[in-house]
Amino acid sequence: MDGSKKHTLSIFKAGIEAVEPRTLIKRMVKYSDNLLTVRDHDYDLSRFKKVIVAGGGKASTLMARGIEEILQNRITDGLVITSYGSSTATQRVRIVEAGHPVPDENGVKGAAEMLEMLEASGEDTLVICVISGGASALLTAPHKTINVKHLQVLTHELLACGASIKEINTVRKHLSRIKGGNLAKAANPATVVTLILSDVVGNPLDVIASGPTVPDPTTYSNAMEVLGKYGLLKKTPISVIEHLEKGASGEIPETPKPGDPLFSKVKNFIIGSNRAALKGAEKKAEELGYNTLLLSSSIEGETRDAAMFHASIVKEIIENNDPVAKPACLLSGGETTVTIHGTGKGGRNQEFVLALAIELDGAENVSILSGGTDGIDGPTDAAGALADGGTCQKALTLGLEPHQYFDNNDSYSFFKALDDLIITGPTNTNVMDLRIILVGSKLTG
């Protein structure tokens, strides 16, 4: 691997290290003399008999470990649900591994167990809730009359119908005993502190993991309206419809609403986000001698379009040293989407890198990396990929036609053949993606 690629990779790794869950927890949470301080909020632990840890997500076991290392034997019980292969050893907090992104029976069983633990809370209970990306699928606790298979069918229909994430969550929150503030309700009258590692652009509390400890302004009637709007009423399984109808008629209680007094005992804290990873990457790039430009932590949209926009900025840097002078490190974050046209294998990060490699074919001293901070890009074992201005030429000498792989959404096979995949394995953190583009060498004088 040449020096520029090494730089790119070490900047990526620095970005991921900056959002290591235990590091983030320990920056935000302090404990001494029975006083627990979370950012600027104090909790007197002498008031609490029980201190329990709950939550879920790909980073939740490391978050739980961070809390364990701070509170040690003050923790009385705990349970977090993570995805298969993402667990790490804990002392007091039980770990359940479950299916992601498709919920499975393990998740359902684990969530039921968690709710049981929370419902045993009293005034003298402090619940520390740890939430990270993936928790929406992992914390699956459908209302008891809803068939889990029915829930899977509906989820599939909702994802395919063109509904917005806000609309999808409106339905989800009204089918779950955890989402839409229901976790906080289950824990009531306990005091709840929620620590959130955000994997959503803009860090909206009610969207991340469908807001288990956040008031829900939407109603059962709204959920029915969403199904009607997308013509799904007839396709929706009967156990779901019956539940929503009962809710809409007031037979069963609503999700807890803004202003509900139970939230006076609940606080939500974002402990880390994509920007924290970008700042970590930026710091490393500065140490390596690059002029940095942190473009945005919220790049969304179609991956190829995002790649074209980055290319237009890179070209300006190459030709005119704007918006940042060479040697430059352009950084961006967020999470794009891929509309699949082909039959190949890939992920949004690998496709981004291939699109840029094609657009910047022949450019000198340009190095490109895009990777998922969770170590997983699409349905592949890679976190992302690396490329430079010589990538397409090198591919052609190996008999790989870059456009063909691009048109077939087959970026994984392309970079595998070039040995330019980034394989990290699960990183046990998750703050969306990092894109790093170096322009101009820092290596040859």
Add this chain to the structure above:
Amino acid sequence: MDGSKKHTLSIFKAGIEAVEPRTLIKRMVKYSDNLLTVRDHDYDLSRFKKVIVAGGGKASTLMARGIEEILQNRITDGLVITSYGSSTATQRVRIVEAGHPVPDENGVKGAAEMLEMLEASGEDTLVICVISGGASALLTAPHKTINVKHLQVLTHELLACGASIKEINTVRKHLSRIKGGNLAKAANPATVVTLILSDVVGNPLDVIASGPTVPDPTTYSNAMEVLGKYGLLKKTPISVIEHLEKGASGEIPETPKPGDPLFSKVKNFIIGSNRAALKGAEKKAEELGYNTLLLSSSIEGETRDAAMFHASIVKEIIENNDPVAKPACLLSGGETTVTIHGTGKGGRNQEFVLALAIELDGAENVSILSGGTDGIDGPTDAAGALADGGTCQKALTLGLEPHQYFDNNDSYSFFKALDDLIITGPTNTNVMDLRIILVGSKLTG
């Protein structure tokens, strides 16, 4: 109009002033003691008996005037073709106004007259060619056996078939007696100096105005291949097919190719481009006290995607003072496209501003402008539009639903009702679009 909008508008105007064609010509072209200097190339005018001016485009009359003011009575003849309403008074160079973007008979007549003038050139002739945006349509000189109406039919088919601009130009160059180096060929054995105001991203000489004085690497056979690739061979009018077949079989000569000795007497100079306008705008923004960030002069792609990309940067500025600290002026250039889904009236600049106004609804101290430097945005009488974070709210109080206008591609009606259109009339220059976004007030302390 509030102060921020005034700032935005004055920055836009400074950008346009920076690409005033006479100013650009006078910066690049000097004349004294019979020595004409164009950038770093000298021409001894005592060697030339005739000095003629030819060319076309929306800025061509002002470019011709700039040359006239420099060379005065050394100019012996001249003719440039501009669009209706874009002409300005000249002393020695004749002006023909013609149809744009659809070529018309005036253009055909004018181009024939220009070729006649050029073909009378000798070794002792210096041709100063002035080329700017719009020249492709304005300099319409089909080969004599090609019916003009047939050419219009084919142009329409080519624009609709999904062919790239490079493919379209491959066909165009082989139907024209001006494009693809043919103007230089007509002027041979004259010395040719071409001054180009670029309206194309990346300033590629062979693409701007289809390169009338630039070698053409493409062939008649390539042109036939393009028609075949897009299934147009049967739809192509007979006079066009016959001409291309004659060319492919060698019956009529090819366009002049790279290495053709005639080009040893030809020099092409870019006198101005989108970046020059951006730099002019940036200077003004700095004078007004903003921290500037010149993002790129080559933003292309779908307008709404470009708007989302800009929005993600603006949000980062608002929240985190990255990639530039408030009070900030974010500048970009290039030219986007609009895929029309609705039945309204608008242009890429107005649609960009509406998309951003929706995305940044409620943001404080944000002012947005996008405008065409030629003063014309799409099929409207506006150059572009202005908005701020209060635009959507103001629209709603007037009974205008922003999303409805956006979905109907009706940005013109929206901004007309709000009195936020920018009306400049034709500016007689053309270097694509300018986008200016101010974040953070410079007006209240």
